[in-house]
Amino acid sequence: MDLESYVAEILRDIRRRGIEAVKEYSRKFDGYEGEFLVSEEEFEEAEGQIPEKDKEIIKRTIERIRFYHEKQLENDKLYIKNASIYGIIYKPIRRIGIYVPGGKPLPSTLMMVGVPAKIAGVKEIAVTTPPKNGKVNPYVLYVARLLGIKEVYKLGGIQAIGAMAYGIGMKKVDKIFGPGNKFVNEAKRQVFGAVGIDSLAGPSEIAVIADETADKKYVLYDLLSQLEHGKDSKAWLLTTSNELAEYCRRDGIEVVLCESLEECAEKANEIAPEHLEIITENPMGLVGLIDNAGAIYLGEYTPVPAADYFLGVNHVLPTGGAAKFSSVLTVMDFMKRISLAYVSREEFLSERYLGIRLAEIEGLEMHKRSMEVRK
Ligand SMILES: NC(=O)c1ccc[n+]([C@@H]2O[C@H](COP(=O)([O-])OP(=O)(O)OC[C@H]3O[C@@H](n4cnc5c(N)ncnc54)[C@H](O)[C@@H]3O)[C@@H](O)[C@H]2O)c1
Numbered sequence: 001m002d003l004e005s006y007v008a009e010i011l012r013d014i015r016r017r018g019i020e021a022v023k024e025y026s027r028k029f030d031g032y033e034g035e036f037l038v039s040e041e042e043f044e045e046a047e048g049q050i051p052e053k054d055k056e057i058i059k060r061t062i063e064r065i066r067f068y069h070e071k072q073l074e075n076d077k078l079y080i081k082n083a084s085i086y087g088i089i090y091k092p093i094r095r096i097g098i099y100v101p102g103g104k105p106l107p108s109t110l111m112m113v114g115v116p117a118k119i120a121g122v123k124e125i126a127v128t129t130p131p132k133n134g135k136v137n138p139y140v141l142y143v144a145r146l147l148g149i150k151e152v153y154k155l156g157g158i159q160a161i162g163a164m165a166y167g168i169g170m171k172k173v174d175k176i177f178g179p180g181n182k183f184v185n186e187a188k189r190q191v192f193g194a195v196g197i198d199s200l201a202g203p204s205e206i207a208v209i210a211d212e213t214a215d216k217k218y219v220l221y222d223l224l225s226q227l228e229h230g231k232d233s234k235a236w237l238l239t240t241s242n243e244l245a246e247y248c249r250r251d252g253i254e255v256v257l258c259e260s261l262e263e264c265a266e267k268a269n270e271i272a273p274e275h276l277e278i279i280t281e282n283p284m285g286l287v288g289l290i291d292n293a294g295a296i297y298l299g300e301y302t303p304v305p306a307a308d309y310f311l312g313v314n315h316v317l318p319t320g321g322a323a324k325f326s327s328v329l330t331v332m333d334f335m336k337r338i339s340l341a342y343v344s345r346e347e348f349l350s351e352r353y354l355g356i357r358l359a360e361i362e363g364l365e366m367h368k369r370s371m372e373v374r375k
């Protein structure tokens with residue numbers, strides 16, 4: 001069965017049978033039976049397991065992520081014309097769900113999603129993450145606690161996405177955030193409409209554009225870093241250097257030898273990778289040629305793992321070509337734009353002839369009357 005039908009069948013079953021189906025899939029895929037909601041005692045136990053040094057590492061990282069993201073917050077945009085007010089106001093989404101991957105638990109992902117959500121002012125946050133041996137990773141729980149998130153569920157994969165989208169075993173969320181494996185990503189795609197989703201942030205990818213000036217070892221380890229996430233991850237080397245191409249020919253790395261850096265850039269645009277590193281003599285010079293990438297990292301000292309963890313930039317990024325039409329996670333993904341207008345009598349009466357005639361053209365009589373009846 002293909003992935004789409006496989007996931008659709010499980011989601012259909014979850015919609016039909018509710019919590020019984022969620023329990024069954026949780027038992028089957030995560031070997032878990034028991035309460036889904038993490039208890040206060042579990043939060044405390046987790047905190048007790050984290051060494052003080054690690055607590056400092058996490059706090060400092062959260063500060064760096066906050067510093068970067070605070071600058072993204074936009075103000076309402078209003079203007080006055082003919083004594084009327086027009087514009088856009090921003091409101092945080094009321095209730096969100098965050099999926100934190102758990103095959104290899106990624107507490108850093110909770111920092112990347114939780115911090116901008118808090119900056120945006122989201123009031124209710126539910127986190128789902130798959131348990132291992134019946135428990136949630138203690139670092140994930142510690143990060144949740146630091147961010148003031150109390151609702152964490154031991155739920156992973158398709159069943160977690162179904163539970164958040166349809167409100168099974170928890171209050172339904174308005175939008176689901178966070179990356180995951182191919183099952184999670186496809187489930188998010190399929191529940192879109194019932195809820196919002198951030199983007200299609202699936203198995204990790206990296207493309208590196210490099211020339212003969214690049215350090216071969218730096219390039220190779222950067223490529224291998226993203227393959228480490230799992231067998232669905234992808235890595236491309238786009239290079240003008242024969243020597244580098246030969247050095248990086250390893251399992252899982254697709255090497256493309258190009259005639260010029262312009263050709264490398266065009267190849268990157270076709271791939272639209274999640275991450276694009278440019279390690280060339282003049283990396284900045286190529287940025288103008290790149291249209292499609294989730295993130296662009298320039299030079300020898302901006303490897304993807306640094307961005308994954310401590311630079312402060314967001315590591316939730318579109319994959320599978322979705323960077324052609326979607327973007328890195330930002331604070332504004334947690335907010336809705338609401339159109340606002342307050343029209344003065346003077347402006348309404350002087351301009352309404354436009355609306356009245358357009359209503360006639362569209363044959364919508366009550367639209368016309370609504371504008372005509374006003375004095
Ligand atoms: N694009 C991004 O922004 C980004 C960021 C971080 C991580 N990632 C990616 O997230 C992914 C995390 O994957 P992971 O597997 O470690 O954790 P995960 O939590 O996404 O997936 C694990 C869950 O998948 C479900 N599952 C596994 N096999 C299944 C099957 N055969 N049928 C149904 N469900 C099944 C189980 O419920 C399991 O708990 C990686 O691919 C990583 O590259 C992407």
Ligand SMILES: N[C@H](CO)Cc1c[nH]c[nH+]1
Nearest residue numbers: 106108109204205308315
């Ligand atoms: N590289 C991942 C995004 O594709 C993010 C991550 C989290 N932890 C390590 N890496």
Ligand SMILES: [Zn+2]
Nearest residue numbers: 204225226308
């Ligand atoms: Zn990574």
